[in-house]
Amino acid sequence: MRYLPLTPNDRQAMLAAVGAQAIDDLFVDVPESGRLSGAIAGLPMHASELAVERHMTRLAAKNLSAGAAPFFLGCGAYRHHVPASVDHIIQRGEFLTAYTPYQPEIAQGTLQVMFEFQTQVARLLGTDVANASMYDGSTACWEAIGMARRITKRGKAILSGGLHPHYVSVARTMAKYTGDTLVTSLPVLGAVPDTANLIGQIDDETSCVVVQYPDILGRIADLSDLAAACQAKKALLVAVVTEPVALGAIKSPGEMGADIVVGEGQSIGVGLQFGGPYVGLFGCKEKYVRQMPGRLTGETVDAEGKRGFVLTLSTREQHIRREKATSNICTSSVLCALAWSIHMTLLGEKGLRQLAALNHAGASAAAERLRQVPGVELVTPTFFNEFTLKLPKEARPIVRELADRGILAGVSLGRLYPGEASLANGLVVAMTETTTAEDVETLASALQEVLA
């Protein structure tokens, strides 16, 4: 077996050295009834690289990959071009096969990257500080709600109807067991997000308002008034960003007064990967840092006065604080954070702004083209690279029909909000730099045909 270095002779010599006759002697603590005699049912014996590669390649070929079709899906996961050097660097064994940097003297590579990542994330989100990553956007969002509860000592969170329904669903699961009250609503297929409505709901029990920016339909709204309204009631504003590329074009939530900003980082550096692994972004105002979940890297000096980095403020964390920790998170998503950070470094301010401009211009053109399809209406007057169309009939079967024609047309709101008649005709369409004008034309004419 190619991954196991011990030879039969080694095993014999080592058994003798430990005073055992046979390997079973080392498993004496396992009661007879718990031992599995013989091979695992149905699992073949070990296989060559070639044989396994053949099996996996056959499975992969059953999927229609995004690159093989005109592709318009978003809603929390976006297809951007990732520069070749990103994957090259993250496959360096020193990054790929390192553990959490518990021994900082021999983990400065990972630690410095984490420190750079924290700084990049904080600047992009407009927060004072950021942590070294969470699992993904949805879990980061729940952690922010929990953090707001600890800070305000209140248990009512108001979730915008524009928040990704999976994020709402995750919060709903957790709130059942933590006792938080969640105020939720469905998005309305209209031009204006629910900001005014949210402001009206804030009361003295409110721990936080959670709002997505741009929201699930793609709309963008100024958060300043909402932030002020939260502050007036001593509640926190939690902003959720599922498409961080947008922040290369529009003001950051932190700039508009959000207290905690969380996000799904996938769209920078991390591919679609059918939903994971992704990378959760988590930033907040400096005064709340001791209530943050997750790992933090801090700057310090070594015994010779050289600058170095260490994991810090660990007294928030489970391995020190156990049941009093701010979160149970341990392993997070550092390799994806590395990919994120490399991609962001390659882009830089200039590249990010160009990328954002390209996305926005493409989406504007696509929205103009698609609204010309008879019966199709553009619902969202403001958007970044993702907008919502209202079709003259239910969108979900249309998306399936277009998929049969080899077009991945977008996300139907029927998929995200099954059974909601008011949303059934909604189709969310995302445009990135990877989608071409020809793709848009293909979609427009196919859409016209299937609607006819």
Place this chain on the structure above:
Amino acid sequence: MSAINQSGWRPEMTAGERSDGATFTGNRALMLDEALIFEIGSLDTTGVDFAEAPKATSRLGGLERHRDIGLPGLSEPEAVRHYTRLSRQNYAIDLGLFPLGSCTMKHNPRLNERMARLPGFADVHPLQPVDTVQGAFEVVHQLAHWLVTLTGMHSVAMSPKAGAHGELCGVLAIRAALDAKGEGARKVLLVPESAHGTNPATAAFAGFSVEDIPATPAGRVDLEALKARLGPDVAGGVITNPNTCGLFEPDMKAISDAVHATGGYVYCDGANFNAIVGRVRPGDLGIDAMHINLHKTFSTPHGGGGPGSGPVVLSERLSAYAPLPFVERQGDKFVLIEEETAGEHHADSFGRMVSFHGQMGMFTRALTYILSHGADGLRQVAEDSVLNANYVLRSLEDVLDAPFAKSGPCMHEAIFSDRGLPEGFSTLDIAKGLIDEGFHPMTVYFPLVVHGAMLVEPTETESKAALDQFIGAFRSVAERAKAGDAALKSAPHFAPRRRLDETLAARKPVLVWKAPAQAEAAE
């Protein structure tokens, strides 16, 4: 900082070292320091070329970002060099033995990386119509099948993102099962003192309170103490098996039976499944839920702290409460059971834990790993990991205190304590001494039940020669401590950094980079 020495520091060398020659750059041949991107990049440098954006009407609603964000860029050659230099300041399993107990740092097969990058897996969107992603669902389904088979359990929840997230999944399933029976009053989870920190943190995160169960002198759960505490307020127990002392819990079935008899559930922390994969099925020991760290037993890379993946296998009693979504085979098609369809098939689910369907990139790697090893290879994994650990234990027990060595063999981890180290020398010194020998240290000061614990998990992917070298180095460092070698107190001497001031980092946290003028103003 000068433009030439861009590393931001000038090493102060001792007189002895200076005679070797201080260098102009501060570097030492292949020991290359690297400045931060904020010190070397600029706002108008980029490593990506784009076509010019066509002119279009802005739809940004007047929220254009005008102010600088402050994100420095590097050209591709600068970026590749920056990260390559940084990578060389990391220890990694690719460089040598990485015996972190409880972490299972084994070789990561590169075939797994290649498979995860096939466009059919890497470049598919989670919300594509299900007919266009049948192969992806088949991967999830096949992996799920093998995880259930290997553990002898009833079902598996695939979506949890890491071990601690898996714990949360299992504990929520227990909560949901109790609530369904109208037993909401069961609020206490019993957790051994030797448990991972995530266990009590998870229990608290899910609204349980936690009580410790003591360990016996032999390093096992005290069955009698556990039995004595069971009652109508106890929801169950969270047991790690093999446990964090590297020992199998021989009373596991009796523990499960006792917990079940009083109406509770048994959660097993599966972090140490590597020791028993293919030889023991947790389902045969009465376990109700156990997470499997795919990034440990099934060797998906740790990547400096994740991503992980923590599928949770469930007993029949808990299966109905498993989280959404999951993949089901219906005839020759795979379907995704989500909120929409759950009503009919899976009404008792406790709900969703993540957006989308879990760590697909880890599933492809883990399935590749399982198929590569096969039934014989996986069993050999457990046997070799246990043999390697026992070899380390017996080779060092004469020089280091091994608190449980007399009671019999260990599983895949050998544990030592700081007993017998002379006054002034600690576990930390041994760990730092090992760094100078070219090894990553073992897990230190965990589990808490062993004083100054040193938990060594060599894993099965180490050769006998590598183990012999590690044992020799460990012995040498221990002997230096016993001889009172003062140089050990200031180790490491040869790493990219000397001991780092963690107190300073925590007292005056600097968590983001600020330009020097900005940083001064802030003080």
